[in-house]
Amino acid sequence: xxxxxxxxxxxxxxxxxxxxxxxxxxxxxxxxxxxxxxxxxxxxxxxxxxxxxxxxxxxxxxxxxxxxxxxxxxxxxxxxxxxxxxxxxxxxxxxxxxxxxxxxxxxxxxxxxx
Amino acid sequence: xxxxxxxxxxxxxxxxxxxxxxxxxxxxxxxxxxxxxxxxxxxxxxxxxxxxxxxxxxxxxxxxxxxxxxxxxxxxxxxxxxxxxxxxxxxxxxxxxxxxxxxxxxxx
Numbered sequence: 058x059x060x061x062x063x064x065x066x067x068x069x070x071x072x073x074x075x076x077x078x079x080x081x082x083x084x085x086x087x088x089x090x091x092x093x094x095x096x097x098x099x100x101x102x103x104x105x106x107x108x109x110x111x112x113x114x115x116x117x118x119x120x121x122x123x124x125x126x127x128x129x130x131x132x133x134x135x136x137x138x139x140x141x142x143x144x145x146x147x148x149x150x151x152x153x154x155x156x157x158x159x160x161x162x163x164x165x166x167x168x169x170x171x
Numbered sequence: 172x173x174x175x176x177x178x179x180x181x182x183x184x185x186x187x188x189x190x191x192x193x194x195x196x197x198x199x200x201x202x203x204x205x206x207x208x209x210x211x212x213x214x215x216x217x218x219x220x221x222x223x224x225x226x227x228x229x230x231x232x233x234x235x236x237x238x239x240x241x242x243x244x245x246x247x248x249x250x251x252x253x254x255x256x257x258x259x260x261x262x263x264x265x266x267x268x269x270x271x272x273x274x275x276x277x278x279x
Binding site: 061063097098099100102105115116145147156157158159160161162163164165167 | 175202203205207212213214215216217220222258260262266267268269270271272
């Protein structure tokens with residue numbers, strides 16, 4: 058079945074560590090996104106990419122980094138510069154980024170700082 | 172700036188008790204309004220996309236409608252399995268903007 062796969066589902070980070078969340082899609086979508094979800098807040102955009110080898114910062118990009126070397130993959134690295142990384146992270150994709158195309162989501166990854 | 176406000180924040184219904192969730196929005200150049208269902212600890216599941224005022228879409232017990240200022244998600248004769256958070260989002264000329272959701276609990 059086509060879809061978006063995020064891994065791991067649960068991840069624990071020690072202070073000062075960088076961690077990488079994986080996102081793979083087999084929907085042949087051009088655009089991919091990373092969102093952060095915190096209780097009581099709407100989804101906030103971290104980074105997005107409309108084509109391979111290109112990506113743009115979203116509203117809360119500080120402390121995060123991404124790469125888009127393949128159309129299917131859009132990994133997110135949470136760096137030690139992100140002061141409050143504990144959250145639910147959602148990867149998403151759509152056919153094209155700058156249109157009314159529907160965005161589809163993965164199952165999410167929980168990141169906890171220990 | 173594009174904005175989305177969902178109401179109520181939480182809604183408790185008895186099984187079979189129909190109701191509506193509201194999504195009010197302001198956006199420059201609407202390109203799409205989206206409804207999602209989200210279960211605890213899971214990613215949002217796509218329900219509907221609406222593109223223009225007057226448009227309606229249905230799926231099982233759910234029906235979404237759209238005007239120039241708001242969208243409603245009507246739930247007819249809900250069942251306990253309809254319990255979830257329902258998210259609304261709008262896409263204008265810029266990025267997709269999400270509301271904070273309505274938490275729906277349907278009791279048997």
